[in-house]
Amino acid sequence: MSVMPEVVSNTLNELHLAIKKCDVESAKKLFEKSKYLLNDMEENDKIIIYFQLLSSRYKMMLYKTRGESLPKGDWKITEDSLDDDTNSLIDYYFYLFETEYLAYLNNYETAIETMKVAEKKLEMVHSDIETAEFYVRAASLYMSIHQSIASLSYINEAINVYKKQEDYKLSLARSYTIKAMNYTHLKRYDDAEEFFLKSIKIAKELNDVYYEAMQCHNISLMYSNRGYHEDCINALQRAIRCREWRDSVYYINSLYMIVKERFIQGNHNGALYYLRKAERVLNALPxxxxxxxxxxxxxxxxxxxxxxxxxxxxxxxxxxxxxxxxxxxxxxxxxxxxxxxxxxxxxxxxxxxxxxxxxxxxxxxxxx
Incomplete structure (x- = not known):
């Protein structure tokens, strides 16, 4: 007996909610459930497009929050997949998720262009959480190219939403990190440290050791820019003590930072020790x-x-x-x-x- 599209759609909506909350365990279960239901679903192109969009977004979430590999080119939907019959919400999600993927590819000019299309379609979305999701992506994009004023404008709006939502603490932590990185670019280091520490505090409250390690790595970037090289290395060593962090694609980022900081300190033996570790990681995962x-x-x-x-x-x-x-x-x-x-x-x-x-x-x- 075939599965009704409405049943699959409801499961996909649950999956989307779990992704927005960065609830990795629930998202993994719902993703597998969705794939199973799709195998027996009556034909429905819109549901398939929705699943493909969420599949790409799900993989991006795992990359950003758990350091799982996201091969370039592993993106399911193209603009050609959208047609006149595609409803406006699916259309909006395509441009929103595409913005994030283009930024991942460092294709910033096209990412900004795509983000602006998504922003025009934002009026079709009647949800504070959905709007905050857009603000986070826009803020992250502008942060990546050091356009801090634009980024801060967006991320402050997202923070105002997430602070009122008990179930979105990890999204709030991510927003604090984006704000902190902007302050780092502006050389407002005390302000940057304040928001990095807020993000770390939330990770501890959630007992999320991986995300705490990620924020230890992130705060190390601020210490490096500030010239606090020993504080930078201490933060990095806290990060790499986490096994989940060492298993992630971001481990090489931390090893690189330690190598750089040790060389800057004049500790060549320490730098070369971590350089050999980095070379082994690169041999295993280019x-x-x-x-x-x-x-x-x-x-x-x-x-x-x-x-x-x-x-x-x-x-x-x-x-x-x-x-x-x-x-x-x-x-x-x-x-x-x-x-x-x-x-x-x-x-x-x-x-x-x-x-x-x-x-x-x-x-x-x-x-x-």
Whole structure:
């Protein structure tokens, strides 16, 4: 006997709610239940499109909240899948989720364009939680390209919604983290620390050791920017003590940060110890972006200027090509600083100019 589309639709709505709450365990069960019901469902294109959208969103949630791999190209729906018969809510979800995926690909200009389409369709959504979800995605996108004023405007609206919702504490924690990262970019470090600590406090209250580890990693970025290198390393070591964090795709991020911070401190033996760990992780789980970043850091601290310059240019070009503007900006400043210390002023100027042009490029991104 076939399953009625209404039954599947109700299960998908439950799945969507679990995703919005970042309730990973419930979402996993409902995702499997949805797949099972779809096998016996009467034909219904709209339900299938809804499932495919939620399937992609579900995988993005696991990537962002549990560090599970999200291969590029693993996105179910394209704009061609939508037609005149697709209802406006499904249409809205497509553009909302597509925005997040494009940002994941570092395709920021198209992501902003897509986000603006979603924002126009937001008037069809009559839910504070749905609206807050949009605010979070918009804020995260603008944060990624250092457009902090725009990002803060959106994330403050999301926080106002989530603070009134007992079931959305993890969403509130995520919002605090976005706010903290914006304050870090603005060099308002005391404010940034306050909101990172609020996010960590919520993770502890929820007994979510993985999310707590993630926030320890995130706060380390603020300490690094502030020049508090030992505090940065302490936060990173708290993160990597979590087994779930070490099993995630984000583990290499923390190892890279420790390598960089140890080199900056002048602790080359400590840096090389974690560098070997990072190389083992990259051998098991290749990550070209972090391989490029580690190559740059190792080269500026270990190689002679000519060899270092060639490697830095090569790897920075890779980061530029892959769209990692934030990485290009941060590492250009690091290269500049190290070259200045060695009195390689001409080479330092090259990367100072690159940092400036990259910052300008981020600030000019507005969507087509």
């Amino acid at each position: 990550n070209p972006t972090y391989e490029a970043k580690i190559n740059i850091v190792r080269s500026i601290f270990c190689d002679e200027i000519k060899e270092s310059l060639d490697k830095c240019r090569e790897n920075i070009r890779y980061l530029e090509k892959s769209g990692d503007l934030d990485g290009v900006f941060d590492l250009s400043l690091l290269i500049k600083g190290q070259y200045e210390k060695k009195e390689n002023f001409k080479e330092a100027l090259e990367f100072a100019n690159l940092a400036i042009s990259t910052k300008e490029k981020m600030m000019m991104l507005r969507g087509v």
